[in-house]
Amino acid sequence: MLTVIIPAFNEEQGIRETILNLKDYIKDKEWKIIVVNDGSTDNTKTILESIPDITVINHPYNKGYGASLKTGILKADSELISFYDADGQHRPDDLENIFNNFSNCDMLVGQRGKGSHQEWIRKPGKWVLSKVANFLTGRKIPDLNSGLRVIKKDVIEKMLHLLPEGFSFSTTSTIAFMNMGFSVGYLPIVVNKRAGKSTVKQVKHGSGTLLLILRLIVLFNPLKVFIPVSIIAFFTGIIYEVYAGIIFHPEPPKLIPGAFFLMLTGLLIFFFGLVVDQISEMRKHLNKAN
Numbered sequence: 001m002l003t004v005i006i007p008a009f010n011e012e013q014g015i016r017e018t019i020l021n022l023k024d025y026i027k028d029k030e031w032k033i034i035v036v037n038d039g040s041t042d043n044t045k046t047i048l049e050s051i052p053d054i055t056v057i058n059h060p061y062n063k064g065y066g067a068s069l070k071t072g073i074l075k076a077d078s079e080l081i082s083f084y085d086a087d088g089q090h091r092p093d094d095l096e097n098i099f100n101n102f103s104n105c106d107m108l109v110g111q112r113g114k115g116s117h118q119e120w121i122r123k124p125g126k127w128v129l130s131k132v133a134n135f136l137t138g139r140k141i142p143d144l145n146s147g148l149r150v151i152k153k154d155v156i157e158k159m160l161h162l163l164p165e166g167f168s169f170s171t172t173s174t175i176a177f178m179n180m181g182f183s184v185g186y187l188p189i190v191v192n193k194r195a196g197k198s199t200v201k202q203v204k205h206g207s208g209t210l211l212l213i214l215r216l217i218v219l220f221n222p223l224k225v226f227i228p229v230s231i232i233a234f235f236t237g238i239i240y241e242v243y244a245g246i247i248f249h250p251e252p253p254k255l256i257p258g259a260f261f262l263m264l265t266g267l268l269i270f271f272f273g274l275v276v277d278q279i280s281e282m283r284k285h286l287n288k289a290n
Helices: 015-025 044-049 065-075 092-100 120-137 153-157 169-179 202-220 223-247 257-289
Strands: 002-008 031-038 055-059 080-083 107-112 149-152 184-189
Touching: 002 015, 002 065, 015 031, 015 044, 015 092, 031 044, 031 065, 044 055, 055 065, 065 080, 065 153, 065 169, 080 092, 080 153, 092 107, 092 149, 092 184, 107 169, 120 169, 120 202, 120 223, 149 153, 169 184, 169 202, 202 223, 202 257, 223 257
Parallel strands: 002 031, 002 080, 031 055, 107 184
Antiparallel strands: 080 149, 107 149
């Protein structure tokens, strides 16, 4: 059985058609639909109350995309759960395909491909986030923040405390799964143009997502962050000393305080990173033991 979790915030333009299409497609399946109305101020709540045979949970105020998913996850009583957007982007047949191919992995994500609608204004930000995530995880991630995915409930429940309340829930859950050693797979999907206006703010949510990615990497694989920073600081200090202290002051060579400070900072960051890495490893073993 599968529980489909649909977070909704001011989605009056697309929520009815999205749910009715999904309900019609899964009418012969033992699937449940949970819709979390995240404090909508439009007619979303009224529309949801008119649709039978779905579970509706109302947040008293807008808590965020991630908070809505967490509410749905905790309410679900099936082994597998799915995330499904309320704005009409996703296709029920793509969800069924992901569900039918769910095996040998802990999370199977819909990878948006050819024919999918994409807003050009988001492409630069997504490209930057993708490159950073690929470097920090050491793996090429085909689609970092796809909203359509099927997940083992017992696995994601263990990391809910690490995941954000806001828009970047999908991105950070992908990073967390990979860094905690869980299997993440991808299947191609096609997404439609969304109904209504997106509430995502590019600069605000993009920068927040980047910080959360760094936070998760420091939590699970800190040397990926500390070693590059320490190397940059140390060798910048060496280059500074060579040019300013030796080339421009050959007789006698002069130790530049700024260069010395950079080299010392690089060494301190490196050894601090080793300590953080040991703490991270101990934490991983404790989690596995539990």
